[in-house]
Amino acid sequence: MEPAWVDTTLDLNINPCFRTNKAMKREFEGDVVESAPVKYESGVLVEELNRVSAENKKLTKMLTVLCEQYYSLQHQFMEFVNKNPEIETAAAATTSSSKKRKAECEDYGANMIGFSGNTETSSSDDGSPKTPKDCIKPKVSRVQVRTNPSDNSLIVRDGYQWRKYGQKVTRDNPCPRAYFKCSFAPSCPVKKKVQRSAEDPSILVATYEGEHNHHEHHHSPPAEISLSSNNNTPSSNTGSGPVSSAPTKASAPTVTLELLQPGLGGDETERAALQIDAPAIQQILVHQMAASLSRDPNFTAALAAAISGRAV
DNA sequence: CGTATTTGACCCGCGC
């Protein structure tokens, strides 16, 4: 769980010298005959190539798993953020260096309903499309992904399968906004909107809406990360949730999050530092891991390479 | 030929 593991992996990936030395050493004390240096060298090289190839494959697999875990973690992180409006305010205050703060303040309902409630409830609903608009917003989560504008037009690679069903140009953004719908399960109501940031075209803003009621269409990792945000998800209100819109202030963790604008370094991703005063220490670790992951340009580059190279 | 994407049309809420 500690970020050191990630660093080690990345170092292995980009700098296989140590591994090579070890392998060579082992080869030396193996079936080595010094009388034929060329043949020995060739054999060692071939074997080393195979080894490196296998290792590369293994690392790619690990990276894929890590990527999936990262996405899952990111998803849950923004879910966590959505439950605390203060974080959003602070983040908007810091990140909006020049952009206007829209203060749209989408009501963070924080109620986990809508995942078994609004899909099939009104079965005997005749033609009248009139629905009681009791603000049954299932869930709205916003996430910003930093990508290379030349690589991909719009992000889709987040572990799920999306079907594009619309594209519109918005008023205050020259970049169009794309509308996607989860197409894996026909009963999955999850939608997502993707639009580039107006100022920084390398940042894609994705807005997820709803919650998946199925697994990812391919082998999902067993999620060794046991974040699970157990503090404020009683998970007993999933059925009929007239839950309070805000978590109880008494037991809610006080979270302080600050996001730094990447613009200065140009190569530096946004950094998230947060401070939790709660019995959930795991969340701190998880968030630190997320921060370190998103902060590390090596990881970003490797992630981009892995995604673009081994497209799902 | 089946499926996914494109893209203009259509709908709907909202402010004037």
Place this chain on the structure above:
DNA sequence: GCGCGGGTCAAATACG
């Protein structure tokens, strides 16, 4: 009522 802006539909098209 009307215009505007955002969201969705669906016919046409592209793709494998």
